[in-house]
Amino acid sequence: QVQLVESGGGLVQAGGSLRLSCAASGRTFSNYAMGWFRRAPGKDREFAAAINWNSGNTAYADSVKGRFTIASDNAKNTVYLQMNSLKPEDTAVYYCAAHPSPPERLWERAHEYDYWGQGTQVTVSS
Numbered sequence: 674q675v676q677l678v679e680s681g682g683g684l685v686q687a688g689g690s691l692r693l694s695c696a697a698s699g700r701t702f703s704n705y706a707m708g709w710f711r712r713a714p715g716k717d718r719e720f721a722a723a724i725n726w727n728s729g730n731t732a733y734a735d736s737v738k739g740r741f742t743i744a745s746d747n748a749k750n751t752v753y754l755q756m757n758s759l760k761p762e763d764t765a766v767y768y769c770a771a772h773p774s775p776p777e778r779l780w781e782r783a784h785e786y787d788y789w790g791q792g793t794q795v796t797v798s799s
Contacts, residue, residue, distance in 0.1 A: 675699040675788040677769045682793030685759055689797070693754040695769030695790060702726050706774035707752045709743060710783055711765035711795075718768070720781045722754060728776040737763075759797045766792040 681693040695707065708723040722743040723732045731743050742755040752769060770786035780786065 675771060677771060677788055677790035679767065679769050679790045679793040682767060682795045684796045684798065687759060687761055687797055687799050689759050690755070690757045691759065691795060693756065693767055693769075693793060693795070695752045695754075697750045697752065697769075697771060702750060702771065703747070704773060704775075705771050706778060706780050707743075707745065708770045708772070708780060708786055709752075709754045710768045710770060711763075712768070712792075713762075713765040716765075718783050720783070721767070723779045723781060724752060725774055725776055725779055726752075727774075730777065730779055732779045732781060734781075756795070759795075761797045761799045764795060764797050766794050768792045 676698045678696045706725045709721040710718050712718040720734050724743045740758045745752045769790040771788040772786045
């Protein structure tokens with residue numbers, strides 16, 4: 674059974690940084706793509722970043738490009754989202770997701786992902 678567990682959320686001032694972690698278990702993830710999504714209060718869930726565990730290819734939403742970095746640690750079966758220069762509009766619940774994928778593909782739509790974590794709250798104060 675696939676399990677994704679996020680951690681690292683919290684309260685931070687604008688301009689600060691946080692690093693989210695997503696610990697994956699239950700199978701071998703070398704043929705998976707991993708995504709980070711977020712849901713702000715009153716808004717739909719939106720794509721933030723994705724990484725292909727096999728190729729290392731990455732993709733970012735325009736709203737986070739240049740500020741967020743997604744990375745994977747294969748030995749630890751963990752995916753990270755380093756978030757710098759945080760803004761109040763980054764406040765949301767952040768979710769990790771997994772989807773079987775060929776090496777060249779990345780996925781940016783929530784409905785394409787099969788497995789989800791429970792989410793971790795990120796709050797950025799102004």
